[in-house]
Amino acid sequence: MKLTLKMKMRPLTRNKEWMLEQSIGAFRACVNDWLSAIAQLGEKPNRGNLHRFAYRRIRDKYPQLHSNVVQDAMNLAIEIHRSWLKNGGNFPEFHSDVIYFKGIDVKIENNGLVVPLMGKRVYLPLYVPKKFKKYLQYKHGRVIIKRIGKDWYAFLSINVPEKEPVKPIGAIGVDLGYYNLLVASDEKGREVMRVQGDALIKHKEHLEKLTARRQQRLMKKFGIYAKTNHKDKKFVNDLNHKIAKELVLKAKQLNRAIVLEKLKGLKRQKRPKQLRKILHRWSYADLITKIIYKAKLHGVPVIFVSPRGTSKMCSNCGYYVKGFKNERVFKCPKCGFQLDRDLNAARNIAKRAFLPLEASSSQRR
Template sequence: MENTTLRAFKYRLRPTKAQEAQLTETLILCQRLYNGMLEERRGAYRKAGKSLTAYDQMKSLPEVKAALPEYASVNAQVLQDVAKRLDKSFKGFFRRIKAGQKAGYPRFKGRDRYDSFTYPQPSQNSVTADGKHIYLPKIGNVRIRLHRPFAGKIKTLAVKREGAEWYAVLTCEVQKAKLLPPTGSTVGIDLGVNHLVITSDGEFVDNPRFLRSARKRLRVAQRSLCRKKRGSKRRKKAKAAVAKLHLKVRRQRDDLHHKVARKLVQQHDLIAHEELNITGLARTRMANSVLDAGWAGLLDKLASKAEEAGRQLIGVDPRYTSQDCHQCGHREKHSLSVREFTCKGCGAVLNRDINAALNILARALPSVGNVDQRVMRSPRSPVLQGGE
C-alpha cells in the first residue's frame, strides 16, 4: 500500500510590475497555444479522420517557436503542459461518452477563462532558503508569502491568477497523515438553507448567506460595470471590482466549509448525509439559496477530509427523510413551512431537520457492519416529547 499522497500548498505571490506583465503575457500565450492545438485536433479529425495525441502536438512545438518568436519567452515544459492539459480534456470527453454521461466537447478558452500555467518538473530548490522568493523559469525570482511551511518533494508548480492576485500552488508528495483515533460516535447531517448543517445530535450550524450579505455591494458594482464602455480602462477596473467581491464571497464560503468539515471528521467515525440532486435543486425557485449555501463544496471537502482521516462517509436516499418519524416510521407529510415535526403515530415532537438527520443516520447504519447498531441517537436526545 502506498504510504505517500499528493498535497497542494497555495501561497500568495507579490510580483513586480515587470514580473506581473511577464506572467500575464505567459498566460496569454498559453491560452493562444491551447486554442491553436484544439483547432489543430479538430481540423485533423475533420479532414483526415486522424486523432492527434499530446505527443504529436508536443513534437511540433519547435516549429511553433520558429514561426512565432514570442514563444521563446515561455518555458518549454510549460508549453508541453498545455498540450497535456488539452489531451486530458479530450480523455475526459471520451470517458464521459463511454459512460453515457453528458460529454462536453473541449471548448476554446477566452482570456478570462484561462488563468493558470504549470511547471511539471520544477526544481526542488524553487523556493529560496529564506522563504521569501520562488524561482519561476523565464520569469525570475518572485516574492512569495510563505505563510506556512510546505513539506515533501515538489512534483509540480502551478502559477494561478485569481482576479488581480497571483498565487503559486506547490503540489508535493508527502507521507500520508496518521489516521485519527476512533471516537465511537456516528452522526447524520441534514443540509439546509436557514442552517447550513443540522446534525442528529441536535447541533445547528448557521448559514451566514455570504452572497446575500454582499448583494447590495455587488449590485452597485455590477451597475457601474454595465455603464462603462467596452474596451475602456474604466470598464476593466470596474470588472476587477466585481470579480474581487465574488472572490471574497467564495473565500468566506470555503473557509466555513473547511471548518465545518474538519469538526465533523474529528468528532465522528461515521458521517451520513443525503445524496441530493444539487444540480436539479439549483434549477428550482430555491436556486439562489442552494447555491449560496454551497452544499456541493461542503460535501467535497467532507469527503476529502474523511478519506484522509480514515472516517466513513455514506450518502443515503433523501426521499421522505423529513416526513418519516425516526422512532416509529410513521409518514407525516408537512409543507416546508412547518418546522416542527409531530408524529401522529407515536406522539414524538421534535425539530423537522433533526428528525431528518436521525433518519439519515438510521438509513446509513445497516450498510456498515462494524458500527454498533444501537447508536441511533445522541445521548443528548433531541426528542422533546414522546408518546406510547
C-alpha cells in the same frame, strides 16, 4: 489527494520580471506553434505523433524555454485542440499570460520557487499563507505561473497523503436546510452542531444587492460592466470553510463518521422546487465538497445515504408522517415523540448510516 495552492508572488526585481515576461511570451508563441503544427499534421494529434512531427523544429525555435516547458506547451495545445473539436468555433489561438512547469523542474525553498527561466534557475519569492506552510513539505506536481491584473500568482499542485479513515464508533447525521443552514445529530438525537441560517443568508443577500447596485451605477455612468468585488462569494466561501472545519473536527474528536444526504445524484431539473429554492440560497454543494475534503485530510469517514423522507419520518419509531409541513417541531402522531424538526431529520440521517445498503438505498464511499 491533490490540492492546488494559489499563492501571490512577492514583488520581483525588474530583471526577474523581465525574464518572466519573456518566458511567458515565448510559451504563448510556442503553444500557438504547436496548434499550427496540429493543423498541418492532418490527423488526430496525440503525444506520440505530434512530438515526432514537430518537436525538433519547435524545440530549436525556443532555446530560452526549458525542454519540459516546450513539451508542456505541446500537451496544452493538444488539450486546447481537443476542447475546440468538442465546442467548435474558430480555430483556437492561445492568449493567456501563463507558463507551465513540470513539478520535477521546480524546487520549493525559502517560501519561494526556483524555476528554470531563460537557461537560468531563478528564485521567485511568494507570500505563503500560514495555513499552507504544512503542505509545502509534501511532494508537488505541476506549477503554473500566471499574471492576473498586475500581480503574479503561482498555482502549486500538491499531493497530500490521505489519512487512513478510523473505524468510527457511531455517526453524525447532517441536515442542511434554509432555516438552519446545518444541524448535526448523533443517532440518539443528541445535537452536535447547529448553524442558524436566517441571519447568514440575509447578510449574503445584502452583499449580493450591494454588488448588483454598484454594477448598475457603473453601467449607467460608463456603459460597462464593472468587475464585481465578489464580497458575497467570499463571505459564503469563508463561512463554508469554518462550518466544514468545525464539523470535521467535532466528528474526529467524537470518533464518528459524518453522514450526508446524497443530493449529488439528483439531476438539476428533477429537484423539487422547494429544494431548488433552498439550493439557490446558499452554496450547499460547495459546503459538501469542503466537508468531504477536510474529512479526508483528517481521516474522518464520510457516508452518503438516501435523502428520501428524512424530515417526515419519526426518528424514534420510524413512522412516516405524510402531511408534515413546515412546523418547527416534529410531533409523531403514533408514539408521541417530539423533537426539533431539523434535529429529527439529522437523527434520521445518522441512523441510516447503519442500515443495510438496500434498505436505505444509500451509497457508501
